[in-house]
Amino acid sequence: MYSTSFDYYRPKNLKEAITLLRKHKDAKLLAGGHSLIPAMKLRVSSPSAVIDIARIRGLDGIKASKSGVRIGGMTTHAAVESSKDLHKTCPVLSETAGHIGDIQVRNRGTIGGSLAHADPAADYPTVLLALDADIVATGAKGKRKIPADEFFVDLFTTGLKAGEVLTEVSVPAMKAGQGACYLKHRHPASSYAVVGVAAFVALKNGVVKEARLAIGGVTSTPVLVESVDASLAGQPPSTKAISEACEDVPAALEYPLGDVYASGEYRTHLATVLSRRALTEAVSRAKKQK
Amino acid sequence: MKLPVSIAVNGSATSSEVEPRLLLVHYLRDVLGLTGTNVGCDTSQCGSCTVLIDGEAVKSCTVLAVQADGSDITTIEGLAQDGELHPIQQAFWDNHGLQCGFCTPGMILTATEILKKNPRADEHEVRHGLEGNICRCTGYENIVKSIVAAQSAKPAKKRASKKGAA
Amino acid sequence: MGYVGSSVKRVEDPRFIQGKGAYVANIELPKMVYLAVKRSPYGHAKITKINTKKAKAHPGVVAVFTGQDLIDSGVGVMPCGWNVPDIQIPVRQALTVDKARHVGDGIAVVAAEHPYIAADAVELIDVSYEPLPAVVDARKTTDVGVPQIHDNVAENTSFEWSLGDKEACDKAFSEADHIVDLELTNQRLIANAMEPRACVAQWNHATEEMTVWTTSQNPQPIRLLLSAFTLGIPENRLRVISPDVGGGFGSKIFHYPEEVITPWIAREINRPAKWVATRSESSVTDSQGRDHITLARMALKKDGEISGVHVSTWANMGGYLSTFAPLIPTAFYITLFAGLYKMKGVWGEVFGTITNTVPVDAYRGAGRPEASYVIERLVDVAAHELGMDPVELRRKNFIGKDEFPYQTPVALQYDSGDYHAIFDKATSIANYTKMRSDQDEARSSGRLVGVGVSGCIEASGPAPSAVAGALGSAVGFWESGVVRVHPSGKVTVLTGSHSHGQGHETTFAQIIADELGIDMGDIEVVHGDTGRIPFGMGTYGSRSAAVGGSALVKSAEKVREKLKKIAAHQLEASVEDMVYDQKEGKVYVKGSPDKAKPFGELAFAAYSAHNLPEGLEPGLDETSFYDPANFTFPNSAHIAQVEIDPETGEVDIQRYIAVDDVGNVINPMLVEAQIQGGIAQGAGQALWEQGVYDENGQLLTASLMEYAMPRAHAFPRFEIGRVETPSPHNPLGVKGAGEMGTIASTVCIANAVMDALAPLGIRHLDMPLTPEKIWNAISAVGQRTTAKVEYFGGD
Ligand SMILES: Cc1cc2nc3c(=O)[nH]c(=O)nc-3n(C[C@H](O)[C@H](O)[C@H](O)COP(=O)(O)OP(=O)(O)OC[C@H]3O[C@@H](n4cnc5c(N)ncnc54)[C@H](O)[C@@H]3O)c2cc1C
Ligand code: FES
Ligand code: FES
Secondary structure (H helix, E strand, O other): OOOOOOEEEOOOOHHHHHHHHHHOOOOEEEOOOOOHHHHHHOOOOOOOEEEEOOOOOOOOOEEEOOOEEEEEOOOEHHHHHHOHHHHHHOHHHHHHHHHOOOHHHHHHOEHHHHHHHOOOOOOHHHHHHHOOOEEEEEEOOEEEEEEHHHHEEEOOEEOOOOOOEEEEEEEEOOOOOEEEEEEEEEOOOOOOEEEEEEEEEEEEOOEEEEEEEEEEOOOOOOEEOHHHHHHHOOOOOOHHHHHHHHOOHHHHOOOOOOOOOOOHHHHHHHHHHHHHHHHHHHHHHHHHOO | OOEEEEEEEOOEEEEEEEOOOOEHHHHHHHHOOOOOOOOOOOOOOOOOOEEEEOOEEEEHHHOEHHHHOOOEEEOHHHOOEOOEOOHHHHHHHHOOOOOOOOOHHHHHHHHHHHHHHOOOOOHHHHHHHOOOOOOOOOOOHHHHHHHHHHHHOOOOOOOOOOOOOO | OOOOOOOOOOOOHHHHHOOOOOEHHHOOOOOOEEEEEEEOOOOOEEEEEEEOHHHHHOOOEEEEEEHHHHHHOOOOOOOOOEOOOOOOOOOOOOOOOOEEOOOOOEEEEEEEOOHHHHHHHHOOOEEEEEEOOOOOOOOOOOOOOOOOOOOOOHHHEEEEEEEEOHHHHHHHHHOOOEEEEEEEEEEEEOOOOOOOOEEEEEEEOOOOEEEEEEOOOOHHHHHHHHHHHHOOOOHHHEEEEOOEOOOOOOOOOOOOHHHHHHHHHHHHHOOOEEEEOOHHHHHHHOOEEEEEEEEEEEEEOOOOOEEEEEEEEEEEOOOOOOOOHHHOOOOOOHHHOOOOEOOOEEEEEEEEEOOOOOOEOOOOOOOHHHHHHHHHHHHHHHHHHHOOOHHHHHHHHEOOOOOOOEEOOOOOEEOOOOHHHHHHHHHHHHOHHHHHHHHHHHHHOOOEEEEEEEEEEOOEOOOOHHHHHHHOEOOOOOEEEEEEEOOOOOEEEEEOOOOOOOOHHHHHHHHHHHHHOOOHHHEEEEEOEOOOOOOOOOOOOOOHHHHHHHHHHHHHHHHHHHHHHHHHHHHOOOHHHEEEEOOOOEEEEOOOHHHOEEHHHHHHHHHHOOOOOOOOOOOOEEEEEEOOOOOEOOEEEEEEEEEEOOOOOOEEEEEEEEEEEOEOOOOHHHHHHHHHHHHHHHHHHHHOOOOOEOOOOOEOOOOOOOOOOOOHHHOOOEEEEEOOOOOOOOOOOEOOOOOHHHHHHHHHHHHHHHHHHHHHOOOOOOOOOOHHHHHHHHHHHHHHOOOOOOOOOOO
8 A cells, every 4th residue: 555645854953853843743753664654554644744863863873881771762673683782781672672573674663663653562662661761752842751661651652742752762781680581472474562571680699689570462551560579579589489470460461452363361371471481581591690 | 745866776876756655665666667676565564575775674665765865775686796696596596496486586685684694594593584574485495495505605604403404 | 308307497587586577567558547446345335325526536537437337338247157056146246336245345446647646546435335234154144134145146155066975975974983073164264475466458449459467377268258258358359468477376366356447447548557456455355265164074983994974064155256166165175075085975065155255266275175174184083083093094094006096986086196105205204103202202291292194185187178067167177288399499388377486487398398309498488478379278276287288298299290290201211110209309210310300400391391291281380289088186195293382372383294196297396396385375274374354244364464474484394205106197197286285284284283282182173273272272171170281380
């Protein structure tokens, strides 16, 4: 299919982009285009103007330091997947990026676009929630930070305000005794996440100091299963403790989505299984992280 | 609205005035007449339309021509150099990596990317590298074989494949 | 020259690997208009009004037409080419006027200066509908409250058909020691050849000649149907071309509405016209596959002797009858119920029902995979229930290799085969005994490993025309072939069969090179253009080599005979004494090979005509029509090993072994590739693919976002073997290689999955065997038994 007609703008800098956004009320930012263009081709999205931010300098790139990682909104999935810095500081992000779509999609799609689009079947939102990331939005009045757990408001709806551009994502770096893992049940046709589970575990002296488990694909936004931290903290991360902690996963998944491929009930079940596996793997990585 | 675009395709400069909604694949096919790039779906799933933009494999049905303005594109028509087939093209021929040929341009261009990213890709990695490409004819076996064979033409050491090392 | 039997690289490939494939969608003609079709969003609805005003006024729109415009100008209804007794054939217009009967039913068409404009304008056509209740389930079409979809099809049942020896069947069951009962659904499939369908037409106003380019597996029959039924342009003024076609798998056999609309518009507005389907459009307009609900029973003796089967099937035909639709669940289905086995009491019946879904017709294998699925599932369940190894049970019932030709109780006469040999080879490649002991070991540690087996037979190479006629065909299924030798000795081979990936340009050149003893490089193979080869029946049913190849062999024989006459004349010998040396491509008098006349010289002599025997016409251009004496009967032994993740229900195909007997093999590399592609396609049905309609007839899997095509990472490397028992009744001894992979792999993988689940007491699940379905079954077992399922909770 072909999209309806629209006007196209290619602002030179962020300021111009924001001005254009404010001027054209139903305009859409265009980053990698790998969610927007498919939607426009199916005519489920018909903006009258498209503002291409891909060539604005400084919007992409990965800056890693001991304290944390900053990823520009226009950074492609491929760049995240292959970043040597990330492999050292926050490998789970690269792991997650590697699960997105396919080589071609990863070459175009961006982290900012994925987050701003807030597809419930996307991969990044889940892992960023588990990592307690911050999302940086820039608007006419400047920058503001939005914690991941406030960012995903609903299906395709985020905490971004009209006229704001997602410019950066900041993620804490993995420290000694910390580990994370992302597991995905891939839709056999679309390749999106039927269920995606991200687990983060911090160990100290052989017991769990903190555990964050996030689940995507099941509900309209990714969910942080808070009971997991409560149940694991202070415990040695045994198979039994992890399994027990995961028993609470279904309760955290209210109104699960279902489709032809997987019902809500099955997604909930998968989430439970993958949670156990992801936590187990995160623990084993945490043990190795020096 | 119509906008000017200048795009280098297979080493030649091209330019035209296009509607912003014109997809890159239609720019290649309809404006330039380069029909080697095929369209197999409307949801960005099949990979038939894969081309290289600035050296990277991309689904040209999911890119606007205006987004490609100023870039350098390689299509299947531009892969052979001086009348000599690209090693991957040759490998597809030698290993019967195609039947109807419709997915083939996309497969070959994706293969260039797989081998660029991982010059020693084994069978398992090649299969995963083809996640975005659908072939209905071959069952992929000879496509995978072709890609593995293309890289072994280079001095990279072959590793055992995880699956089906029979 | 010894080309036949060797893995010659394909001569067509250089154009494809360089992006020079000549697909229909690539054709651009001056002054062309681009078409887009307005389609019904409803499964079943009355059309009360069509308003095209806004669309017509849209800038860049050239014309808008509705079905009434076509009817008014005399366009005929879409034909059905297969008429079983007492069939009710629904009326199908190229664009429907009264009702929409499936989602995607065409209603109006826009012709515009650019495809994007056509897409815009289609949205401006305003159709008023009165939605009607719909039926999508083949078995529910006669239920109370279900509306009649077509006025002339009572109870939405288009036909009923049965075949077999009912008495013998009843006897087998009354004397049986063990009876297996199964209810099976063979789900709806979408062919999804990677090239979407397309059509281009050009009308020559001056000569009143029409050229139609279409993505067809059989341009010659399309020309006939366009001429005699729909468009009404006489055949001698109508040229139909199917250039390079990007896969077919059956879906490109049929005569489609767009093939009528496109040339009709080209003539109407006197401009070339082009229609190219989008993938989502293909999903709701390409004829789909399978969709059977079946009640099947098998009767056995204690020792495992199969004595009979009894099968009732509801075959979902969709909203209309597609071109060959009635053939598929009748003569291509029930006739295969004897399988590889000697059973006597075979009987089957089928109800062809009309529903508010996309029409169903042949899809790779066409009827025969459905039959194999029924029989091979029954055999497998029987083996489990009798506690026998599934290979042993099969072997016990095989038709012996000395029993051919073998007459089955369901009309067919099998030509040749050695079923023990294919199983010997398959079990040896698999190391079957070890596979089973490994499985036992895996099972004892709680893993769900399954080994599946299938032994399939197919009737391919359709068909003896008289038999086809008796079974309901409106046409004959011969093939034509021309061997045209040019004065220079170069050869053009023209065939009425068609390649859409099979590689005719290579294999047919191999055949003729060997027949004439010349270089393959001197031969060009031409197909797919009625302007160059007017007669033919196209490619489907794995018929190209067996029927099309045989026609060419006959023509080559005629060439050889003529050359012998010329040589005899020149060498002053008698024709009876002439030897045609097929290795060297020369003719000599018996006993004096040194004084031979080479092919090239004789070819030139045929045209110079300076010195021809008296009465012999100049020229060297031979045509033959070949009508096969019988079908051919490829057969196969496939073995699959799968492992199921007991927690998620995901299936991993670990090994796949395929041994096929496709008769003599012309090009092993190409045949093997046909099998490989077939295996993946069949696996797609077993594990992933499914056309799902909701109760209103909405297709919920209408794009590749929902319809799961097999992908590369889902497969191991296939392990392939071959046994050759030549078909005795065609000159090449070939059978057919295009469909067996698919026929055999679907049920083989289904059997493997069910074998993996057998220890849990799960007897049968319908395809596709998705993780959720398997998990549901496993967890139902968990709830039935109090024992904790072992596999949960390991590290
Ligand atoms: C075949 C295919 C398979 C895919 N598979 C997966 C998958 O498995 N997992 C997955 O997570 N995703 C998948 N995707 C989606 C892919 O990751 C997209 O690239 C991503 O979701 C959007 O990023 P983009 O840069 O392409 O954004 P665009 O498509 O350009 O934009 C998406 C939306 O975000 C807005 N937007 C973009 N950038 C910004 C910004 N900086 N600030 C504010 N708003 C912005 C746009 O206005 C638009 O509304 C797939 C896509 C395709 C085509
Ligand atoms: S045509 Fe581009 S992915 Fe299918
Ligand atoms: S060769 Fe036909 S789709 Fe791949």
